[in-house]
Amino acid sequence: MINRSIYIATVSLLISACGGGNSYSSGQKPIDPVVEDSAFRAEIRRGEYGMVHIKANDYAGIGYGYSYAFAEDNICTIADVYVTVSGERSKYFGPDASWTMTGNGTTNNNLNSDFFFKLINAEQRVENLMAQAPPLGPLPEAQALVKGYVAGYNRYLRDVGVENLPDPTCRGASWVRPITELDVYRRFYQLALLGSSAVAINGIGSAQPPGPNSLSANTSSPEQIAQQLGEAWQGIQIGSNAIALGSEATANGKGMLLGNPHFPWDGAERFHQAHMTIPGTLDTTGSALFGVPMILIGHTQNLAWSHTVSSAWRFTPYQLTLVPGDPTSYLVDGQPEAMLAQELSVELADGTAVSRTLYSTRWGPVLTEILGLPVFPWTPAVAFALADANALNFRYLNHFVETNRAQSVRELLAIMQRNQGIPWVNTIAADSNGEALYADISVTPNVSDQKALECASPLGVATANTLGLPVLDGSRAACAWDNDADAVQTGIIGPDNMPWLIRRDYLTNSNDSYWLSSPEQPLEGFFRIIGDEGTERRMRTRLGLLMTKQRIDGSDGLPGTKFTRQQMQDLIFNNRHMAAELWLDDLLQLCAVTPGMIGAGGPVQTAEACAVLASWTRRDDLDAPGAVLFRRFVANLFISDVPTGTAASGFGFADVWTTPFDVNDPVNTPSGLNIANPHVQYALASAISDLQGNGIPLDASLRTHATESRGEAKIPMHGGPGGYGVFNAMSNTWSNSEAGYNDVVHGASFVQVVSFDGDECPDTQTILTYSQSTNSESPYFADQTQMYSRKEWVAGRFCEAEVAADRRLSSMEISE
DSSP: OOOOOOOOOOOOOOOOOOOOOOOEEESOOOOOOOOTTOSOEEEEEEOGGGOEEEEOSSHHHHHHHHHHHHHHHHHHHHHHHHHHHTTOHHHHHOTTOEEEETTTTEEEEHHHHHHHHHHHHHTTHHHHHHHSOTTTSOOHHHHHHHHHHHHHHHHHHHHHOGGGOSOTTTTTOTTOOOOOHHHHHHHHHHHHTTTTGGGGHHHHHTOOOOOTTOOSSOSSOHHHHHHHHHHHHHTOOOEEEEEEEOGGGBTTSSOEEEEEEEEESSSSSOEEEEEEEETTTEEEEEEEETTOOSOSEEEOSSEEEEEEEOSSOOEEEEEEEEETTEEEEEEETTEEEEOEEEEEEEEOTTSOEEEEEEEEOSSOBEESOBTTBOOSOOOSSEEEEEEEGGGGOOHHHHHHHHHTTOOSHHHHHHHHHHHOOBOSEEEEEEETTSOEEEEOOBOOBOOOHHHHHHTBOHHHHHHHHHTSOOOEETTOGGGSOOOOTTOSSTTBOOGGGSOEEEESSEEEESSSOGGGSSTTSOOOOOOTTTOOOSSOOOHHHHHHHHHHHHHHHTTTSSSSSSBOHHHHHHHHTSOBBHHHHHHHHHHHHHHHHOSEEEETTEEEEOHHHHHHHHHOOSBOOTTOTTHHHHHHHHHHHTOOOOOTTSTTTTOOGGGGEEEOOOTTSTTTOSEEEOTTSHHHHHHHHHHHHHHHHTTOOTTOOHHHHBEEEETTEEEEOOOBOGGGTBSSBEEEEEOSSTTOEEEEEEEEOEEEEEEOOSSSSOEEEEEETTOSOOOTTSTTSSHHHHHHHTTOOEEOOOSHHHHHTOTTOEEEEEEO
């Protein structure tokens, strides 16, 4: 589905060093008018916790000021990204090293990564998208933001100097350099591919035709491959919660939003908090992913929105039938087509180069693996290509330019339907009019259930049935994606065939499909490639729905029957544990009749552990003894490969429930713990061994055994794994040592609660859990992380009077 037209694009480098002063001063300064000979001008104000307020007279000025401030906080992380998307990691970091794209959890060999991006760059995909007129190409506002962003970033490097960068991670590094517009757009493109081609960087960057001794087929069955793909996809650590409330669910009759994206705590897929203002044109605040000078999650005066990762697939593999004796040609309707060969070269540190030829087809590039699984072998008879719906998507830039000005959920819905640019997320929003919105109008291959069946390759029969992922027959032209009349882009599902809903009570999403965003009005009848319907929901989804409904009907024991802003804040940090609520009573019954069990560490006595669990609050709070022990129990319960010969072998996770899923009661089922399943005993005994074997008390709490490192400090982390039913999702790594759970890998990131209370200043509370800066020497490296640990929040400062009242406010003007 990649546009193969290649043309020569002129890439203009931005402004060289110009004059212009800059100085910080205490208090607020009005921005000067733009003078005729000044291309860029902005006021950068810094408030408490490093909050950045950018004020300018135009979009170029916003990009200019924002990138300068962002570089102050995160120069090393984003400079590393620009090396990556240029295909230069081998030159600076070595061809044998690897890097992790934290947004999708993939680990990529540097040399393979360089060839992957060299292929994109040789095909001039980004240049093609840059050159298109809107809506396919960027709006003038987006172009101006990029021009300003480049100028501000390069201005920062000139002002500070690479040798004097405040972050020791890249101080003096040769790979930190001035950037061009093309660098910035390439970063945009990398983010668009996060849920599609970017999960196959190794598989595309290393794909080579078979040699004479290559295997003739994959030795795994289609069912085994489908299972492996499903498990690997579930392991991608991106998620989120969001709750949108309408007038019927809030105490003041206005809208309210909880945004709780679960994103990586390290790497470039982090959020940076900012407030952007062009008087009379733009006033928006929230957070942006690194390298994107737009608010991606946040609010305007009357609209608040957030995102959760959608269940829809963004790609479909195509199985190719190769021409006998020619592994770089394939058949379509019986006629041979030669693959497009791209001869590429990657430079190494010593000035030598490695060459490799990569191949593409009418469907997309050839690949051999995905998510680290070598399940697409290139044999003399068969190969696979990856068709990526986001390969032609720069429309998300236009979407956010317009969203940053929007004032209602209906305006936001129209923006989504017009641009169809959201690459891989759902949208959840609320407005001051009291309406709530859920929509999955995201870029999705147009593959109907019928086409997925009729065009299924042998592997596709298994993947479509179990995962909803079509693997299509590339030997038939009729198996190309379909076209909807209302779709902006060829081959994607048009907005009329994507799920959305507006209500005045509540809508939620926690990464399950669209189906149960409102239990009162399930969304049904959509293609399976978008998501499943009438199936079991994740425990985190169920807990979010349960807590929301309990607050609205008053069954949570709190006063009133509608949400206040404070009650929404309390909901996200109450740390309720759905698995405990569903299973602990039954587990304690098992404890009462089974004093001794055998687990991975051998036989154990259960009395002390069971007493700890009996007194546990069933919440992942810092000072709740039993939280660590129960977390290890669930972790062991999820392990399906119990050693052969133990009493637990032969049982799977599906056997754990006593009450099965009921489509008529999807929030409360399945439930109950099947204590007759020997796997349950094995999991509890193994949890006891995990703690005892590492010298950890059975009544250990998260305060001492679930921490995040910031320098020498160990900051305790409340919350727990979303997969275990903790709504406040925090995923630490088990260290198998006396430390217990080490640094957070993934979890709550930019959390916001936005309430509209009838005046011009939304009532907002936020917390950027990992803090504003990746620089260990910055004052904003750990301040909000410490606050999160204490369940504290940062009061939003949206209106000018609120910004000016910030006692820590300083101001800086830059221009050139």
